[in-house]
Amino acid sequence: MTDSQSRALQTAMPWLVMAVFLVAWELACVGFRIQEIILPRPSKVMIVAIERFDILLRFCLETLWTTMLGFLLAIVGGLVLGLAVGASPFVYAGLYPLLIAFNAIPKVAIVPILMIWLGVGATPAVITAFVISFFPIVVNVATGLATxxxxxxxxxxxxxxxxxxxxxKVGIPRAMPYLFGSLKIAITLAFIGSVISETVGGNRGIGFLMLSAGARNDAPTTFAGLFAIAIMGILMYAVCAMVERRMTRWAFRGEMVG
Amino acid sequence: MTTTAAAPDPLVELRAVSLAYGRGDGATLALADATMSIRKGEFIAVVGPSGCGKSTLMKLVTGLLPATSGEVIVHGETVVRPIKGVGMAFQNPTLMPWRTTLDNVLLPLEVVEPHKRQFRARKAEYAAKAKALLASVGLGDFAEKYPWQLSGGMQQRSNLCRALIHEPEIMMLDEPFGALDAFTREELWGVMQALWLERKFTAVLVTHDLREAVYLADTIYVMSRRPGRVVLKRAIDLPRPRTLASTFDPAFVDIVHELRDRIHQEYA
Known part of the structure; x- marks a missing residue:
């Protein structure tokens, strides 16, 4: 295999694996005669997704919006707190145990509390996304400073x-690769946060759409929702990875020199 | 001025300085009763067995560590906090990977007064100065490169430039050539000597390499094993500029042997 061929194969690999996965799924559904309500065929999910594209898009955008808002709050909050924790041993000693305790709480458990406080709507989802994605940012920024x-x-x-x-001059530039590295983790967590909130109790967003489709035994729509979340997750991850490379070119020196 | 030619006022003076790490019974004495005085413009080297507190000595002189007992005096004043106007170079070049070589060299000017306040206004002038300095160590074409695009020897040259750019009175060199291969190291001795002959800063070099010490220094202090004490002070009166060829002269070799014998006694 030549160099360019192997590079082309490398680029094609994720798509090939995805295609194989979907085909295997399709064949399994047909071969084992699995009921649609248990596991719909991917082709059926695709058809439903196209048929209901406008509805899916609307709910997706709602989720995307709450996720991004929570994520942005997490960046600001995580950066500030991470700098404080990393720069001062006193803040570190005082806050770190508290942060760990807070992070250990399952976020599903706080959604009902948020609903009591804030009612149903976008706000609990934003806060859940914030709360869940904030921790890795704090830890990473603090690590970058402390090392x-x-x-x-x-x-x-x-x-x-x-x-x-x-x-x-030293601390913040040095912490930047840690920050941008943590954003890739944080953005996926933020999606989990907002969808959890929408699923536990909400009247908007893709989580709500999946929940109500599930209640109507409409498995293809539920799965279409799942796919939509996965696609949004991948896209936002890619954006974060791109920003990371732009902002901290020097941290990827191995690839550029070699 | 009360200075006389015979006994000029020292720029740096250590009076019976000791340093212990830790407190109470667990304390280890790293440096004991060190006394030395360094003239302005003098190049001294400190050699000794490993773990004899050489690096500790450097941190004491710059005020990065407070002495446990005794006094460190610079410019006639007792050192109680990190002193200003010092250039430092370590074995690890500690260049910042997010800055170009030029920006790395400019760093001290962004931090040290009075340059700090004028930095924005005189940036072009400072950059020209930094480029000239880089050119003088053979890095003229590498100003815009990042440190990780340079070889180890080139990084160490940039490091020396960074330590010198703000024209410090005192240069602290903690095994700056220790991690380099023998050829590069000997080449950089020449670079270092040329810079020193031109600028006549006061330099304190900590090294394991006796030839390096004899090549560069006016005075060599030999330290004992931990806790380090000064066991020998040896003036090197070989003519300058010294060359690599001169390191094979009998006079040069004799001094190296003398120092080596003294250090071997420490292991006996």
Missing amino acids: IEPEMRDVMRSLGATRYEILT
Whole structure:
């Protein structure tokens, strides 16, 4: 196999695997005569998705909007808290146990509480997305700051740099690859958060659509919803990965030099 | 001025300085009773067995670590916090991978007064100065490259430039050539000597390499094993500029042997 062929194959691999998976699924459904209400054939899901495209799109956009809002809040909050935790041992000692305890709470459990406080609608979904995607950002930013090489710090200190200067000239640039790396994880978590909230109790979004389709025994629509979430997740992940490469080119040096 | 030619005021003075890491029974004494004085413009080297507190000594002089007892005096003042106007270069070049070589070299000017305040206004002038400095160590064409695009020896050259750009009075060199191959290392001795001859900063070099110490230094301090004490002070009066050829002169080799014998006693 030549170099260009192997590269082409590498690009095609995800699509090939996906195609094989869908074909196997289709054949299994037909071969084992699985009822549509248990597991619809992917071709059927596709047909339904096209038929109800406008409805799917509307609910998708609702979910996308709440997810992005929660995600943006998580970036701002996570960055601020991560910087504070990473820069100050006192904040670290005080907040870290609390953060871990908070992260250990299943987020499904807080949705009903949010509903009591805020009612049904977009707000609980935004907050759930925020709460679930915020933790990895904090941890990563804090790690990036806390792992500054002591020698780098010594160089700065011997130049008479203030703590603030060390933070802005070394700490923050150094934490950026950690931040952008965590965004890829956080965005998928944010989708999980908002869909959980919509599923537990909501009147909008793709989670709600799936729930009500499920209640009508409309399995193809439920699965179409699943696919829609997966596609949105992949797209947003790709956007985050792209931003990561743009912003922290230097952290990918291995690939560029080699 | 009370300075006389025979006994000029030292720029850096250590008076019976000790340093212990940790406290109480668990404390380890890294440096004991170190006394030395360094003239302005003098190049000193500190050699000794590993773990003898050489790097500790550097941190004491720059005020990065407070002395447990004794006094470190720079410019006639006791050092209690990190002193300004110091350039530092470590074995690890510690360049910032997100900055180009030029921006790395410019870093001290963004931090050190009075350059910090003028940095924006005089950026072009500073950049020209940094480029000239890079060119003087043979890196003229690499200003826009990132550190990870440079070889180890080139990174260490940039590191020296960064340590020098703000024209510090004191240069602290903690095994700056330690991680390089022998050829590159010997080449950089020449670069270092040329920079020093041109600028006459006061330099403190910590090294394992006795030939390096003799090549570069005016005075060599030999330290004992931990806890480190100064066991020998040796003035090197070989003519400058010293060359690689001169490292094979009998006078040069004799000094290296003398130092080596003294350090071997520490292991006996």
